[in-house]
Amino acid sequence: MTEFSLLSPIQGQKGVQGIIVANSEGIPIKSTLDNSSTVQYAGLIHQLVMKARSTIRDIDPQNDLTFMRVRSKKNEIMIAPDKDFFLIVIQNPSD
Amino acid sequence: MAPKRQNSPSRKASVKGKGKVKKNQPPSPKEKPDHPDDIYPIVLTTATQELFECCIDEDVTDQSPYKLLKKDDIIQDIKTRAAVSDFHPVKQFVLDYPEDEILLVFDVDFTYGQSFYLVLTPEAKARIYNVLQPPQPEIIEVLEDDVSKTPEPKPWISLGSELEVDQESVKETREKLCYKFYLKRRPGLPVCFSDRNSTEAECRSVECPSYQDSRFSIKRMQRDCGMQAVPRLQSSTTQTQRAFQRNIFTQYEPRELSKKEKERILSSENLRKFLNSVTPRVLHALQQTHIMNVFTDDFKALGIGAEASDRLVMVSEGLKLQWTFTDEKRAMGNKISSVSWHPTIHGLIAVAFIKKQEEQLDKSTAYINSPAFIVFYGFPDQSNPRLLLECPDDIFAFEFCPSNPNVIVGGCRNGKVVLWDISFHAPHLQGTQPNSKKGSDSDSDTDTFDFDKKENKTPVMRYCAVSSIESSHKSPVTDVQWLPKTFEVTRTGVPVQNNSNISVQVVTCSPDCTVMFWDLRVPKLQNQFLADRKQDVDQKTMMTPYSIPKTFKHLDRTWKPLFRVSLPKSDTSGEYAPLKFSLEHYTCNSNTGRNTDNENDVAEVLPEYSQLRIPSAKTLRTLDDVNTKFYIGTEEGEIVYTDWKLEEDEFERKFSAKPLLCFRTHAWFVNTMQRSPFFKDILLTTGGWNFAIWKEGVMGGPIFVGPSSEQEYSAACWSLSRPAVFFIGRNDGSIEVWNLLLNTSESTHFHEHIASTRITCIKPCIASSKQHYLAVADNLGMLRVFSVPKTLRSPVKNEDLNMQIFFDREHDRLKDYLEWEEQWAKQRKEAGESKKQVEPDKPVTFQVDSEEADLKEYSDYLKLEESILE
Numbered sequence: 001m002t003e004f005s006l007l008s009p010i011q012g013q014k015g016v017q018g019i020i021v022a023n024s025e026g027i028p029i030k031s032t033l034d035n036s037s038t039v040q041y042a043g044l045i046h047q048l049v050m051k052a053r054s055t056i057r058d059i060d061p062q063n064d065l066t067f068m069r070v071r072s073k074k075n076e077i078m079i080a081p082d083k084d085f086f087l088i089v090i091q092n093p094s095d
Numbered sequence: 096m097a098p099k100r101q102n103s104p105s106r107k108a109s110v111k112g113k114g115k116v117k118k119n120q121p122p123s124p125k126e127k128p129d130h131p132d133d134i135y136p137i138v139l140t141t142a143t144q145e146l147f148e149c150c151i152d153e154d155v156t157d158q159s160p161y162k163l164l165k166k167d168d169i170i171q172d173i174k175t176r177a178a179v180s181d182f183h184p185v186k187q188f189v190l191d192y193p194e195d196e197i198l199l200v201f202d203v204d205f206t207y208g209q210s211f212y213l214v215l216t217p218e219a220k221a222r223i224y225n226v227l228q229p230p231q232p233e234i235i236e237v238l239e240d241d242v243s244k245t246p247e248p249k250p251w252i253s254l255g256s257e258l259e260v261d262q263e264s265v266k267e268t269r270e271k272l273c274y275k276f277y278l279k280r281r282p283g284l285p286v287c288f289s290d291r292n293s294t295e296a297e298c299r300s301v302e303c304p305s306y307q308d309s310r311f312s313i314k315r316m317q318r319d320c321g322m323q324a325v326p327r328l329q330s331s332t333t334q335t336q337r338a339f340q341r342n343i344f345t346q347y348e349p350r351e352l353s354k355k356e357k358e359r360i361l362s363s364e365n366l367r368k369f370l371n372s373v374t375p376r377v378l379h380a381l382q383q384t385h386i387m388n389v390f391t392d393d394f395k396a397l398g399i400g401a402e403a404s405d406r407l408v409m410v411s412e413g414l415k416l417q418w419t420f421t422d423e424k425r426a427m428g429n430k431i432s433s434v435s436w437h438p439t440i441h442g443l444i445a446v447a448f449i450k451k452q453e454e455q456l457d458k459s460t461a462y463i464n465s466p467a468f469i470v471f472y473g474f475p476d477q478s479n480p481r482l483l484l485e486c487p488d489d490i491f492a493f494e495f496c497p498s499n500p501n502v503i504v505g506g507c508r509n510g511k512v513v514l515w516d517i518s519f520h521a522p523h524l525q526g527t528q529p530n531s532k533k534g535s536d537s538d539s540d541t542d543t544f545d546f547d548k549k550e551n552k553t554p555v556m557r558y559c560a561v562s563s564i565e566s567s568h569k570s571p572v573t574d575v576q577w578l579p580k581t582f583e584v585t586r587t588g589v590p591v592q593n594n595s596n597i598s599v600q601v602v603t604c605s606p607d608c609t610v611m612f613w614d615l616r617v618p619k620l621q622n623q624f625l626a627d628r629k630q631d632v633d634q635k636t637m638m639t640p641y642s643i644p645k646t647f648k649h650l651d652r653t654w655k656p657l658f659r660v661s662l663p664k665s666d667t668s669g670e671y672a673p674l675k676f677s678l679e680h681y682t683c684n685s686n687t688g689r690n691t692d693n694e695n696d697v698a699e700v701l702p703e704y705s706q707l708r709i710p711s712a713k714t715l716r717t718l719d720d721v722n723t724k725f726y727i728g729t730e731e732g733e734i735v736y737t738d739w740k741l742e743e744d745e746f747e748r749k750f751s752a753k754p755l756l757c758f759r760t761h762a763w764f765v766n767t768m769q770r771s772p773f774f775k776d777i778l779l780t781t782g783g784w785n786f787a788i789w790k791e792g793v794m795g796g797p798i799f800v801g802p803s804s805e806q807e808y809s810a811a812c813w814s815l816s817r818p819a820v821f822f823i824g825r826n827d828g829s830i831e832v833w834n835l836l837l838n839t840s841e842s843t844h845f846h847e848h849i850a851s852t853r854i855t856c857i858k859p860c861i862a863s864s865k866q867h868y869l870a871v872a873d874n875l876g877m878l879r880v881f882s883v884p885k886t887l888r889s890p891v892k893n894e895d896l897n898m899q900i901f902f903d904r905e906h907d908r909l910k911d912y913l914e915w916e917e918q919w920a921k922q923r924k925e926a927g928e929s930k931k932q933v934e935p936d937k938p939v940t941f942q943v944d945s946e947e948a949d950l951k952e953y954s955d956y957l958k959l960e961e962s963i964l965e
Contacts, residue, residue: 029352
C-alpha cells in the first residue's frame with residue numbers, strides 16, 4: 001500500500017499511539033489501531049469535526065477549519081480535516 | 096238633502112265672543128237658511144274643542160268626523176261658562192235630548208255653514224251615523240249595539256277530488272236486514288236473568304267467520320303499500336393504541352467499507368493528495384507537543400501540595416469535632432476508663448464507665464450501686480447506645496478479641512476478669528439503625544426481640560463468664576490484652592505454637608504486683624466433668640435477649656489463670672506495681688502445612704470455646720523466636736523490662752525472673768504504653784509530666800524523653816497513618832499533637848480545652864482512606880470523636896524512613912552518652928583514687944578543679960547534643 005510510505009513520517013514521531021484515516025462520512029479507511037477503537041474514534045471524531053467546522057463557517061463563511069487538537073489528561077488527539085477525508089493522530093505528550 | 100248654511104246669529108255671536116276661532120272659516124257666509132231641524136251647526140272654540148276632545152285635525156278629522164259627546168258634560172259646560180259657552184244656544188235642545196250622548200259631526204265641507212254641527216235627535220243621529228259609516232269601511236268602531244259578523248263560508252270550488260272521496264266512502268248498498276227471534280212462553284212465570292260471558296265455551300254463540308271461497312276469487316288489482324326510506328346503519332368500533340411506541344433497545348453496527356472499496360480508495364489519487372497536504376501540519380503539531388508540554392502546572396509539579404504543608408498549616412486546621420456521645424443515664428457522674436473501637440464494624444465504639452468514688456469507706460455499698468456498663472455507641476446516633484454490656488463491677492480496661500470481634504474481655508475494679516460474647520447482637524450492631532430488623536438468629540423469640548426493639552430499648556448483654564474470686568487479682572485490673580493468634584503460652588510461660596489460629600489467651604496486669612496469663616479454653620483438669628458439660632453445651636439453645644450465651648460457661652466462676660508473673664524489684668525487695676504493659680507482637684514466620692489447613696477451616700467457623708482444650712505442652716512446638724520479654728509501666732513511673740517465662744531455681748520452684756532493666760523516667764503513674772504501629776520495637780510511654788520513647792533492646796534507657804510540660808499527661812496514642820505523629824491528652828482537657836520530625840521540643844499542634852476535664856483515653860481509628868477518627872474520652876463521661884485532618888493523616892514522603900533515621904540517631908546519641916558517662920565515671924574513680932594516693936591534704940582544691948573540669952565537660956556535652964539534634 002502506498003499510503004504507508006506517506007504515513008511513515010507521522011508514525012515515526014515520538015509518542016504517536018495511533019493513526020486513523022477516515023472518509024468524509026466517518027468510515028475508517030486505514031488505521032493502526034484495533035478495529036473497535038478505530039470505529040469508535042472515527043465515528044466520534046467525525047461528529048466533532050463536523051460540529052467544529054460548522055462553527056467556524058457560521059462565524060465567518062469565508063473561513064474553514066484546517067486543524068484541530070484535543071488535549072486530554074492522558075494524550076493528545078490531532079485531527080486534520082479535508083474535503084473528502086480526515087486524518088486522526090493520537091499522541092502521548094512529552095512527559 | 097243638501098245641507099245649507101244658516102246665516103246664524105250664533106256664528107256671529109261666536110265671532111264676537113271669541114276672537115280665536117281655529118281653522119279656516121270660509122269667509123263667505125253663504126246664506127243657506129235651509130238645514131234640517133235636527134242638525135244644528137255650531138262653532139266650537141279651541142278651548143271647547145280641547146275640553147271635549149274634538150280638536151280639529153286631531154281628534155276629529157275628515158275620515159272620522161264623528162264625536163259622541165256626553166250630555167252631562169255639555170250641561171256642565173253650559174253651567175260653568177254660562178253665556179260664553181258655545182253650547183249655549185242649544186241648551187234647551189241638549190236638555191231635552193233623551194239619550195246620553197249627542198253626536199257632534201265635524202263638517203269639513205261646511206255644508207251646514209259651520210265647522211261643526213250637532214245632531215239633535217237620536218233618529219237623525221242614527222240615520223247619519225249609520226249611513227255615513229259604511230262609506231268608510233276601514234273605520235272599525237266598536238259600538239255597543241253593533242253585531243260582529245261571523246265569517247261566511249266561501250263557495251266550494253271542486254277540483255276533482257269528489258270522485259276519490261266518493262270512492263273511498265263506505266256506503267250501504269242495501270238496507271240492513273233485521274231478524275227478530277222470539278220464543279213463546281206463558282206469561283207470568285218467574286224470570287231469571289243472568290250474565291253470560293260470550294267467550295266461554297258453554298255459550299252457544301255462533302260465529303260467522305269469513306273464509307276464502309274457492310269458487311270465486313277476486314284478483315287484487317291494486318294494493319296500497321307504504322314506503323319508507325331507511326338509512327343503512329352499520330356500527331363498528333376501532334381502538335387506537337394508547338401506548339406511545341418507543342424503542343427500548345437499539346442495536347447497530349458501524350458502517351464499514353468493503354475491502355474492495357477500501358482498496359479503491361486507498362489507491363486513489365485523491366487520498367494521496369490529501370495525505371501530502373496534511374502531513375506537514377501534523378508533523379508540525381506533533382513536534383510541538385513533543386518539545387514542550389504547555390499545559391503543565393508548575394506549582395503542582397513542585398510537589399508541595401498538601402504533603403509539605405506541615406510547616407505551613409494554620410493551627411485552625413486541626414482536629415474537627417464530629418460527634419459527641421453521651422448517655423445521660425449512665426454517664427452522669429462517671430468517668431470513662433477505657434475506649435475501644437470495634438475492629439471490624441465501622442463506626443462502632445465501646446466505652447467503659449467507672450464511677451468516681453471519692454470515699455471508699457464502705458466497699459459493700461459498691462455492690463448496691465447501679466451496675467456498671469460498657470456502652471456501645473454507633474455513628475451517627477449520638478445519644479442512644481447500640482448495646483450495653485453488663486459488668487459485675489466497674490471496668491478499667493477491656494479489649495476486643497482480634498480474631499473474633501464478638502468476644503470481649505474486660506478487667507474489673509475488684510480484680511476479676513470478665514468475658515462477654517456478643518455474637519447474638521452482632522447482626523444488630525452492624526445495622527445502621529438501632530431498630531433495623533436484621534436476619535434473626537432466634538426464630539421463636541423474635542416476638543420478644545421485636546417487642547424490645549419497638550420500645551427503643553438498648554439491648555443489654557450480661558457477661559458470659561467471670562473469673563473465680565480467689566484466683567483473680569486483688570486490685571483493679573488496669574490492663575488487659577489478648578495474645579495474638581500466632582502463638583500461645585504454656586503453664587510455664589514457654590511460648591508455643593498456636594494450632595487453633597485464634598486468639599485464646601489473655602494477659603492482665605494489676606497493681607497487686609502480678610501479671611496473669613489466662614486461657615479461654617477448657618483446662619485439662621476438668622476432664623471428668625466434661626461429659627456432662629458437653630451434653631449441656633452441645634444442645635443448640637435458643638437465645639433470648641436476656642439469657643446469657645453459653646460460650647464461656649465452662650469458665651464461669653471457675654476461671655483461673657494459667658500462670659502468674661510476679662515482679663520483684665531488682666535491687667530492693669518488694670515488687671513493682673504494674674499499671675500497663677506492652678508485649679511484642681509476634682507474627683508467625685514459619686507456617687507449616689498444618690497451620691494453613693487450620694486457617695482455612697477455622698476462619699469460617701466461629702470456634703466453640705468450650706470444645707477447645709488446652710493442649711498439653713509437650714505436643715506443641717516451642718517457638719523460640721518469640722520475645723518473651725515485655726515492658727511494664729508501674730505506679731511509680733518506672734518502666735520495667737522483664738521476662739515472663741518462669742524460671743526454675745535450685746528447688747525447681749517456679750519463680751519470676753528479676754527484671755532486666757528498670758528506669759524511673761516518669762514522675763507518676765504510667766498511664767500509656769503503646770507500641771508504634773510502624774516500628775515494632777519503638778514504644779511510647781507517658782506518665783506524670785512527660786513522655787518517653789523506648790526502643791526494644793536498648794538497655795540504657797529511653798532513646799528519647801520529651802520535655803516536661805506544665806500539665807500532667809493523662810493519655811497518649813500513636814497516629815495510625817503517620818509514623819512521626821502521636822497525640823497526647825492532658826489533665827486540663829487539651830490535646831497535644833506531636834510530630835517528632837518537625838519539632839522535638841514542643842508539640843506542633845495544641846488543641847486547647849477539647850474537653851473540660853482530664854482526658855482519660857485517646858484511641859484512633861481508620862474508617863476509610865479519607866476518614867480517620869480520633870476518639871477522646873474524658874472524666875465526665877463524654878466521648879468525643881474527631882476527624883483527623885488531611886495534614887495529620889497523610890504521611891509526608893519517606894516519613895517512615897525519616898523516623899527510622901531519627902530513632903537510630905537517638906539511639907546513637909544515647910549510646911554515646913552512656914559511653915561518655917561510663918568514661919566519666921571511670922575518670923572520676925581514677926581521679927578519686929589518685930587523689931587519695933597523692934594528696935589527701937588538698938582534697939578541696941582538687942575537688943574544685945575536678946568540679947570545674949566536670950562543668951566544662953558537661954557544657955561541652957550540651958553543645959555536642961545541640962549540634963547533633965539540629
